[in-house]
Amino acid sequence: MQHLLRFCSLPLVVLAGGTALADDSAVDLPAVTVQAQAAHEGETSLHTPTTAGSRLDLSALQTPASTSSLSGAEVRERNNRSVQDAVTRTPGISTIGTPGNGGTALSARGFSGHASTMQLYDGTRQYIGAGTVTFPVDTWSVERIDVLRGPASVLYGEGATGAVINVVPKKPFAGDIRNHLRLGYGSDDRRQAALDSGGSLSEALSYRLNLNQQASNGWVDRGDSESLALSAALRWDASDNLSFTLSHDHGDQSPERYFGTPLVDGKYRERIRDRNYNVANADIRYNDQITRLTADWRISDALSASNQLYYIKTQRYWRNAETYRWQPGDLVNRSSFYEIKHTQEQVGDRQSFTLDHSLFGLDSRTVVGVDYNRIHFARQHDFDSSFSDTVPLAGSGGGQYQSNDPRGYGPRERNLARQFSLFAENRTQLTERLSLVTGVRRDQVRIQRDDLLSDSSVDRSLSGGNWRAGLVFALTPDLSLYGQYATSTEGVNNLLTLSPSQQQFDLSEAKQSEIGLKQLFWNGQGEWTLAAYHIVKKKLLSRETPASPTEQIGLQSSDGLEATLELALGRGWQVSANAAFVRAEYDDFVEGAGDRSGNRPSNVPRRTANLWLNKALGSGVDVGMGARYVDARYADAANQIEVPGYTVVDATLAWQALPDVRLGLELNNLLDRQYATTASSAGEQWYLGAPRSLFVTADYSF
Template sequence: MTLITSRCALAAAIALCFAAAAQAQSNTVVVSGSRFASDPSLLPIGATTITAADIRRAGVADVNQAIRKIGGVYGRQSLTGSPDFGLDLRGFGTNSDQNVVIVLDGVRLNENELSSATLSTIPIDMVERIDIMRGGASVLYGEGATGGVIQITTKRSQAGERSGNMFTELGQFDSGEVRASLAQGFDDFAFDASGGHQRADNYRDNNEFKQSRLNGGVKFNTGVGRISLRADIARQDQRFAGSLTEAQFKANPRQTLTPNDFGKLDTDRYTAAWEHKVGAFDLAAELSHRKKEAEATYFSAFGVSSSAYDTKQSQFSPRVRHLGQFNGMLNELVAGFDFGRWNRVTSSAFSAADATQKSKAFYLRDEMKFAGPQQLRLSAGVRRELFDKDSVDPVPFTTATYSVKQANNAWEVQGSMLAAPGLTAWAKLGQSYRVANSDENGFTPQANKPLATQTSHDAEIGLGYAQGAAKVDARVFRHKLDNEIYYDPTAGMFGANTNLAPTRRQGFELDGSYRFAPAWQVQGHFQQVDAEFRSGSNAGRELALVPKNILTVRLAWLPSDGQSADIGVQRVGEQRYGSDFDNSCSTRMPAYTVVDGRYARKFGQWELAATALNMFDKEHFSQAFSCRAGIYPNSGRQLKVSARYDF
């Protein structure tokens, strides 16, 4: 019996024991995971929720930082100096970004390339909540949702409600930020506007980062529903510090061997959304268009190399939900379509690829909640998605000319029950998938041949307890993957993006929060993952860049006199270097522990705060692409002071 099987059997036995002792009571656990707006308490079972209050108390600077420091999601250092770390749910290593779907107000932010979603462009003061749903979710969210989904929901101003703030911050490494936001609600109309500028030299040499953004939206009610229009515009300038060897890192982790490399990233995102209720039917749709222009220049002994990318993406997602009561049973039926078109034109000495991806999908999901003391819930769903991928590269000797069509299926079944007062037991089974993006298909072992679809069979058993000031969720999970898409440094002469031999992720997760006194609250997340090859030449060997254990704990002090304090600790265990497929490297990336804290004091509408990141100045790294080399150091200690005025 495997480790994950033993854990699943234990969790199932515990759930059945509690079910036998179940008794009638008024507490209910209501779940909504249907891509429709609902009460904030109607979350998918086992989700981790970050509220606006959590964000304010911790003093995090951006959405990416909130997900990592409050939500306990592991993040890898950005290669560009930006605060957009690569996010990893359930140990997917160097391609973790491609196995997590990011959704902002119903709009998918992922693109068809190897890049992280630019969460730093989302105004943190406008975020109402962030929901982190771990595990396969391709039925509702499509390709790339094997690790999970992160949903970001912004605030909605109510009639007569006005809010706004001004914020400024200064810190070490010549860092600074100014931002302001305003939101106003009227009877049938609301608007919000936000702008900001930030800059930092960052910890390393030649790692300067600058960003300016402007965000705004309007919402109005009409006779045919609620309509929202939004624009998000950002401009980034970046300098690239490059990688180091282990010896160079130990000698001076702040140094750079690439003192002249630089780049920029411009993004424009426009969104229109519609919601309408007709009897028992809820109708909704989002139409979005994103434009991104990226440039990079690198200097080497062979000369200067420059590249430019012009990317456009459009999405349209209409859907319908029906809520009905049948003999005491509540039934929710959701059906929808997702249409997408992505195009990128490359201009560089090594490529002039013009790549296009078109996709269309249909999904159907039904969930039933039965009356009775056990509050039994059952759901099932299916998805069919078609992809049409084309790429033409006229530059000689390139490998990115192809035309391929792919059809993919996802399914899921879930069930939950109230096993005892305050205790919920659940189980999930499903199939999720991921298709190779344009960057991955452009560099494969066989020229001009795209990679096969990655599929995963997902399983999870969990127990959740919520009573009074305590909330705990425990999950055991397993993902059995075929054709996992991954960069294999041992493929060919220089490495290539490949479909791996069968792999597996399995482990245990624990989330919890507890208010043990009126002014004190603790919350935390623990993840233990075993990631290995199931068969093939590396059968039984560990996959690279997957920490076995990650622990995140935060302690908050909230007295009633205007003071607040928050301290967080994250422990990341050892992991294999990025190239160590056969586990032959004589060492591993070392484990590390970092501590951050914040103290704030309010004076009327003003709040003054002091923040310390990596408080004990731990030298560490989370990104390394080869044995004892390819290292991108994380930041050392940084102290900041800030002032905020709310009106």
């Protein structure tokens, strides 16, 4: 814990996400409400149970970890079109999305990518083939988003060292049927048509249906995009103690076919901001389907059971020229002409039992369960590393996709993974104020990889055990001090698509020490949290010297501080702010190009911060403004290529014109800041953030 004491102050970087004043969804709120009351509907607080931090139904104050909860209303009112937009307004999380990872990869607590920042859908983990996650499509169907920072393998298995994000969709509800219709139009011919409908069909049946269709011409040349998201659920209350919910979620996306902007002689040139150097017949498509049957049974006052059976199918397709390099004479050399298709199917089941009982005379709650998944992954591609062409820098790409791969486009590999785990959690009230939260999990994964070109096959069994223990001391009912120790495991790459050589290595291991404070104050009108942590990850792939063979001997660590503040100031003012500081480094890491020990890992900013201000002006008018700050990052492990930091400002304006009609205006990147969200591995190609735009919405509830 001495590492935590190195930090005695939090940098004053104030810029952040915040608490929204009113839910823009009439389905989430009664059809007619007074605006001052609506501010409290659908909001979360430190007393709200968090779905990501534990399966014990603990509130944030009872959880010995750093957590955040965002209501769906907050998410949508802050102009957040994606889950990644939303969670990067929480402490210490930044985006590193590119088309190759589905645009969804994140960095948290010094660890980056889908192998370290896990994303769940209603508590269900989608295993990742080739590092790509493409679901959920947008935030229209989101009820809430919960974030757990730090190692969480004890809860969800390998691959959760930096953070876990759990997206909870809107659920069926009992009562009168209510509908919410949204129409929107804005810059770059962006348009939206969305429906949210739910309520009771009978005394025992209720439903929820969400449909959202979006399209845009895009802010870059040939930047057309479109998406369709469908979420439907039917709940049957068979008795007072037994219910079943059948749900199906479908996402179909064709995002912008934009792979970044090349630097000119190592520098960013503003006038090529809207250029798209991809080929004219480029294509990106993502299709996701998730079908789930959930059973919840209250067996007795002390014992309950829950089961979720699910089937997930994902298809992804790319055809692009992905690498652009400036050449003297203001030319752009294009290479990495890739055509790729991923097909993945996952069948799984999770069964858990929750028991309230006495342990040595102390009040206690225990969850025990099992997890099973069977995942098939197939990859077709044509990887031509030899073909390249040249286009003018002043132009905008174009031309047709070409490849000299003699094998052509076709099936290349097939992978099968079987995963089984046992898990348990317990919370015991040691005294009136002191509680102990513990957890343990054992995972077993068997991986088989078939090379369809060489007709060869390799397989490997990997196992990992993880645990955590935390103490929570309630100084008052609204003030908690906590400390915890937790472990996690990760594959040296995405488990499902480990190469034959990578399969020979064990899982990497990480451990974390964390302390923190959480408090509600001012009669619940304010809350603040503070967390300090130290993480060490070992068994990274490294070398003794740059010329030595690769071994599992590397070491990486991070130390950090995170702070949040939520405050209702009165007279319609609300403030939400957070800031995070992380010092991450490779303690022992050597690659073929040299010794990187002491360097900061790529895609890791030292400082991030968010600020959001809301003001109710009266007469049904609300305004909001927020800023997001991300410090400079390195694009390479050698720390020679730096991507500049940025601050982006957004704003909103809403007017409750009639009891059932709400008009809104979203202003994104208000100051038209030109910035890069991430960069290619070589650092010569930046993925730019979108320029200033506006979007007008009309919501009708009936």
